[in-house]
Amino acid sequence: MTTDPASRIPRNRADDYTPEAAAERRAFIEARTEARLDHVGRYAFDPKSLPGNIENFIGAAQVPIGLAGPLRINGERAQGEFYIPMATTEGTLVASYNRGMRLITECGGAKATVVARSMQRSPVFLFEDALEAREFGAWVDAHFEAIKAAAETTTRSGKLVSIQQFAVGPTRHLRFNFTTGDAAGQNMSGKATAAACEWIRANRPGGARYILSGNTDTDKKHSQMNMLATRGRRVVAEAVLGKEALKRMMRVDPRDLFYARQVSQAGAFLAGSANNGAHAANGLAAMFIATGQDAANVAESHAAIVYAQLLEDGDYYWSITLPALIVATVGGGTGLATQSECLAMLGCQGSGKADKLAEICAAVALAGDISLSCAILSGDWVSSHERLGRNRPP
Known part of the structure; x- marks a missing residue:
C-alpha cells in the first residue's frame, strides 16, 4: 500500500x-x-x-518564562547572585522556588561543585559462549589505548576515560565512558563509540559482532547504574540553614524538619523512588526548556540523593546530589534565540560554562526541595497551590 x-x-x-x-x-x-x-x-x-x-x-x-531569585551560589564556577529563568505552565512553581532561593540567600548561599563527569554509549558484543565473551573482555582491556585512540579520531573535545564491562550469557556489554566538554555529548559519544567498535571488529583476531547500544547507557531513562556511576555530571549543592531563618521564613522548626526527613526517606525507600527528596524534576524541566537543553534528559537528570544533618547548634545542613545531570552550553538548542538569551542571563553562554550551569541547576534543585518540604510541613502546600496554581476560566 x-x-x-x-x-x-x-x-x-x-x-x-x-x-x-x-x-x-x-x-x-x-x-x-x-x-x-x-x-x-x-x-x-x-x-x-x-x-x-x-x-x-x-x-x-x-511557554511562559518566569524569573526567580536572587539565589546566592558559592560554587567553584558559579559565584554570586543569580536570577533564574524558568519556563513552565505550572502555577506556584516559580513562587515556590523563589521562596527557597530567598532562604538560601539569607543564610549565606549554597555551595555547589561538580564531582564527576561521564557520558556513555554501551555496545554489546555477541559470541558463541560465555568463555569467548570473557576472553574478549580481557582483549579489550589489553588494547584500551588503541581503542581510545580510534574513538577520539571522531571528536576534538570528547575523551574516552574508561570502559566498564558486564557479562550476560554469551554477550559482553561494554559501557564506554567519555568526557564531552561543554556539550551534552550523546551524539558525540555515539559517533566515537561506533568508530571504536569498527576498530575492534577490524583488529580483533576472528573479528567481532556487535550492536551499537546494548542499553546499559540507559539513554533518556533513569537507572541505578547512573546513580552509582554518573551520567552527564554528578553535582552537589549544599547549604546550612539557620534555625531562626527557618522558623521566621518557612514557619518550621529544624527538629521537626529533620524528623519529617526520616519519615519521607522511608517512604521513598518503600516506593523504590529515584529521588528521596521532593521534586528536582520541576525546576530542572523549567530551566531545561528556558536554556535549550534536551527536555527528555530530565528522565535521567531528576534522580537525586538528599542528605541532611541536624547540627548541634540547631541549624540544618541540607544537600542534594544530582548523579546524572545532563546539561550543555554549546550545541543542541543552546544557540537558539530565546534559549541563548536565557543562558546569557545566567552567564552561561558558550564554551567553558557547562560546569557553571550544572552548579546553578543543582542549587536551584536544592531551593525547590527546601521550599516544598517546608510547605508540606507548615501546611502551605495545598493553600499556595489553591491560590496561585489553579488556572480557572473567567
Whole structure:
C-alpha cells in the first residue's frame, strides 16, 4: 500500500527552513483538522537558524518564562547572585522556588561543585559462549589505548576515560565512558563509540559482532547504574540553614524538619523512588526548556540523593546530589534565540560554562526541595497551590 502523495507533509527540498515552508505546512494541517494555528505561526527567530534542531518546522510553542531569585551560589564556577529563568505552565512553581532561593540567600548561599563527569554509549558484543565473551573482555582491556585512540579520531573535545564491562550469557556489554566538554555529548559519544567498535571488529583476531547500544547507557531513562556511576555530571549543592531563618521564613522548626526527613526517606525507600527528596524534576524541566537543553534528559537528570544533618547548634545542613545531570552550553538548542538569551542571563553562554550551569541547576534543585518540604510541613502546600496554581476560566 502506497501513501497518497496528497497526504504527505509538504517539504521544500531546496530550502525547507523558510517562513513560506512553515506557512505551507500550517495550511496543510489546518485543511485536515479543525485547528487554527495563528499563535503557533507567531515567532521571533529566523527559521534558517533551525537546521539540526527540528524537521518539518511549522512554528513555535510559546511557554511562559518566569524569573526567580536572587539565589546566592558559592560554587567553584558559579559565584554570586543569580536570577533564574524558568519556563513552565505550572502555577506556584516559580513562587515556590523563589521562596527557597530567598532562604538560601539569607543564610549565606549554597555551595555547589561538580564531582564527576561521564557520558556513555554501551555496545554489546555477541559470541558463541560465555568463555569467548570473557576472553574478549580481557582483549579489550589489553588494547584500551588503541581503542581510545580510534574513538577520539571522531571528536576534538570528547575523551574516552574508561570502559566498564558486564557479562550476560554469551554477550559482553561494554559501557564506554567519555568526557564531552561543554556539550551534552550523546551524539558525540555515539559517533566515537561506533568508530571504536569498527576498530575492534577490524583488529580483533576472528573479528567481532556487535550492536551499537546494548542499553546499559540507559539513554533518556533513569537507572541505578547512573546513580552509582554518573551520567552527564554528578553535582552537589549544599547549604546550612539557620534555625531562626527557618522558623521566621518557612514557619518550621529544624527538629521537626529533620524528623519529617526520616519519615519521607522511608517512604521513598518503600516506593523504590529515584529521588528521596521532593521534586528536582520541576525546576530542572523549567530551566531545561528556558536554556535549550534536551527536555527528555530530565528522565535521567531528576534522580537525586538528599542528605541532611541536624547540627548541634540547631541549624540544618541540607544537600542534594544530582548523579546524572545532563546539561550543555554549546550545541543542541543552546544557540537558539530565546534559549541563548536565557543562558546569557545566567552567564552561561558558550564554551567553558557547562560546569557553571550544572552548579546553578543543582542549587536551584536544592531551593525547590527546601521550599516544598517546608510547605508540606507548615501546611502551605495545598493553600499556595489553591491560590496561585489553579488556572480557572473567567
